[in-house]
Amino acid sequence: MLKKIYELEKAALNIRLQLLKLCTMQTIHIGGDLSIADVMTALWQYQMKYDKDNPKSENRDRFVLSKGHASAVTSLNQAAIGCFEVDDVFKEYAADGGRFSMHSCNLVNPYVEVSTGSLGHGMPVACGIAAALKLKKNTINRVYTVMGDGEQEEGSVWEAAMNSVKYQLGNLVAIVDCNGFQADGAVSEISGIGNLAEKYQVFGWNVIEFDGNDMSKIKENFDNLPKADSDKPTVLICKTVKGKGVPFMENQAKWHAGKINEEQYLQSVKILEDNFYLKWGKNARED
Numbered sequence: 001m002l003k004k005i006y007e008l009e010k011a012a013l014n015i016r017l018q019l020l021k022l023c024t025m026q027t028i029h030i031g032g033d034l035s036i037a038d039v040m041t042a043l044w045q046y047q048m049k050y051d052k053d054n055p056k057s058e059n060r061d062r063f064v065l066s067k068g069h070a071s072a073v074t075s076l077n078q079a080a081i082g083c084f085e086v087d088d089v090f091k092e093y094a095a096d097g098g099r100f101s102m103h104s105c106n107l108v109n110p111y112v113e114v115s116t117g118s119l120g121h122g123m124p125v126a127c128g129i130a131a132a133l134k135l136k137k138n139t140i141n142r143v144y145t146v147m148g149d150g151e152q153e154e155g156s157v158w159e160a161a162m163n164s165v166k167y168q169l170g171n172l173v174a175i176v177d178c179n180g181f182q183a184d185g186a187v188s189e190i191s192g193i194g195n196l197a198e199k200y201q202v203f204g205w206n207v208i209e210f211d212g213n214d215m216s217k218i219k220e221n222f223d224n225l226p227k228a229d230s231d232k233p234t235v236l237i238c239k240t241v242k243g244k245g246v247p248f249m250e251n252q253a254k255w256h257a258g259k260i261n262e263e264q265y266l267q268s269v270k271i272l273e274d275n276f277y278l279k280w281g282k283n284a285r286e287d
């Protein structure tokens with residue numbers, strides 16, 4: 001398990017570099033993979049109680065990728081904790097996607113709790129799993145689900161939000177990747193979700209809002225989550241940047257999904273690495 005901010009940021013850098021490599025091989029949902037890369041790195045490589053050698057253990061934290069199109073960033077984090085070789089992820093993407101592909105599928109990847117891709121479905125399933133854990137008197141494990149801000153337009157999200165409060169699911173942690181964009185443009189211009197923090201508060205949730213591309217904040221908020229046996233579900237409203245870290249992709253709806261060429265790849269790698277070493281100093285290169 002990674003503990004220091006430097007280690008986590010380095011791990012997030014690696015995930016971004018790997019995402020870009022995948023993106024030279026196949027169209028992936030790169031914009032929303034990059035926006036949630038920091039949170040996913042901290043979740044999989046620091047926060048979750050999860051044993052890759054025993055993925056069906058009763059005592060595991062559960063993860064449901066409600067924005068199921070962010071499967072690349074999920075698979076790469078699973079590879080980072082040893083679920084499979086990262087080279088397998090590359091090889092299978094280079095072929096036809098194989099076990100990893102555009103959306104998370106538990107028929108082919110045993111580390112995927114629930115197959116997702118149809119937006120608005122993961123959150124209700126996560127709510128059901130959290131209720132089941134509570135019925136089984138499991139007071140330790142949590143259920144984490146990651147949604148998009150565009151996904152908040154799905155009515156099923158709010159049905160689950162109501163039920164989570166009714167059944168006092170303090171073991172449920174919903175994470176919203178608020179990058180401001182969905183597939184066809186800005187969330188505010190499509191349907192619009194208004195003030196999400198206020199909405200969840202009115203629904204009765206414990207609401208925490210922070211910069212979801214700031215590793216210190218992410219870690220701090222994971223460290224301070226209410227206990228799994230508390231009685232209110234928690235939502236982490238993560239303010240992020242779509243395409244985070246790659247300037248030509250940032251805040252560009254067209255980079256919701258896509259493929260890049262070799263020149264774009266090399267240019268992006270250089271920017272990401274330069275920025276990382278600018279922050280952490282030249283010695284970090286030798287790590």
Ligand SMILES: Cc1ncc(C[n+]2csc(CCOP(=O)(O)OP(=O)(O)O)c2C)c(N)n1
Nearest residue numbers: 032117118119148149150151177181182183
């Ligand atoms: C029910 C449903 N409708 C439409 C789609 C097509 N779709 C895939 S991703 C996406 C945009 C999602 O936006 P958001 O939730 O903000 O995700 P992010 O920007 O983080 O990728 C859409 C509309 C879908 N997968 N499921």
